[in-house]
Amino acid sequence: MIGGVERIGQKLLFAFDPETAHGLSIAALKAGGSFCRGPAREARLEVKAVGLTFPNPLGMAAGYDKNAEVPDALIGLGFGFAEVGTVTPLPQAGNPKPRIFRLTQDHAVINRLGFNNEGHERCLARLRARTGRRGIVGVNIGANKDSSDRIADYRLGVERFASLASYLTVNISSPNTPGLRALQAREALAELLEAVVEARDVSDAASNKHTPLFLKIAPDLGETELDDIAAQVLAKRSTA
Ligand SMILES: Cc1cc2nc3c(=O)[nH]c(=O)nc-3n(C[C@H](O)[C@H](O)[C@H](O)COP(=O)(O)O)c2cc1C
Known part of the structure; x- marks a missing residue:
């Protein structure tokens, strides 16, 4: 249920296409x-x-604050944490527009953005500028669509953001970057986990801080795939 003020706000935002409305809400928070x-x-x-x-x-x-423009404003609004990103090493434009679609009756949207973001450097600069501020800010890291070594992209994400993030999310859930979900397969996942945990441990030792790592997987996996992923994560934990 939403109240009167929220209904007016929603009507206003619905006057724009979804992506423009998203941009306006970020501008308002800024x-x-x-x-x-x-x-x-x-x-x-x-x-x-x-x-x-x-x-x-x-x-x-x-996916809301992809470029770490407003994490403190979100925490100020009352959120218990803000997860910025997905951020990829290099800036990328994402898929052609339109790429967000409202399903108003279902209170839902379809998202085919494809990791549009300004890249590590811009995001890093913004996070460095908020060093010392309170609030849990996680960083969600990804790989560039045309990267020749996606696991290296994730490793770089950990190396660059671990010391600044309250936690990191390794996002291999997106269907909008072709082939990304293949990293959920047994051997690829073992290699990915090896790379990101090692990079996290090096960063933790250097910064004297523990950075939890989350793995974001697709919501529509079957039992066998979930078992495989759980086995890889548990195997990594027992050797870490
Ligand atoms: C417009 C839009 C953009 C999103 N972008 C990202 C993203 O960049 N990275 C990511 O890990 N998830 C992204 N997501 C997924 C959300 O983080 C979240 O997992 C998903 O919406 C399910 O949560 P919900 O049921 O609360 O909506 C996006 C979702 C939407 C609707």
């Missing part, structure tokens, strides 16, 4: 973000996980 006061602290909502204490369990998922 302009007014400092008025936001932060998550209400309520002990019953706190979630302790992976060594972090989330003030509440509702976070902004990856």
Whole structure:
């Protein structure tokens, strides 16, 4: 259920195509973000996980703030955490427009953006500029569409962002980058996990900080594929 103010806001945003509306909402947060006061602290909502204490369990998922433009404004709005990205080593344009489609009756959207983002460098600069600020900000890392070595792209993401991120998400879930989900297959996944955990451990040792790593997988995998992924993750954990 949404109330009167939200309904007006929604009507306004729905006057624009979805991607323009998305851009306008980011611009509004950039302009007014400092008025936001932060998550209400309520002990019953706190979630302790992976060594972090989330003030509440509702976070902004990856894909909204792809370029780390407004993580503090999102936390100021009340989100328990903000996950920026997916960010790839080099900037990329993503798929041709239109590439977001509203399914209004279903309260849903179809997203075919294809990792449009400004690349590591811009994202890094923004995250460095907020060093020392409070709030859980995760960084979701990906691979460039035309990369010749996707695992190297993820390794680089860990090397560059681990010391700045509250946690990292290795995103191999997207159907919009052809072949990306192949990294979920047994051998490719073992190689990917080896690379990202090693890079994380090196960074942790250098920065004296622990950076939890999440693996974001596709939501529509079958039981066998899930078993395979779980086996690879458990194998990695037992050797890490
Ligand atoms: C427009 C849009 C863009 C997204 N972009 C990304 C992305 O860049 N990286 C990512 O890991 N997930 C991305 N997602 C997926 C979301 O992070 C999230 O996993 C998904 O929407 C499911 O959560 P929900 O049921 O709360 O919407 C995107 C989703 C949408 C709707």
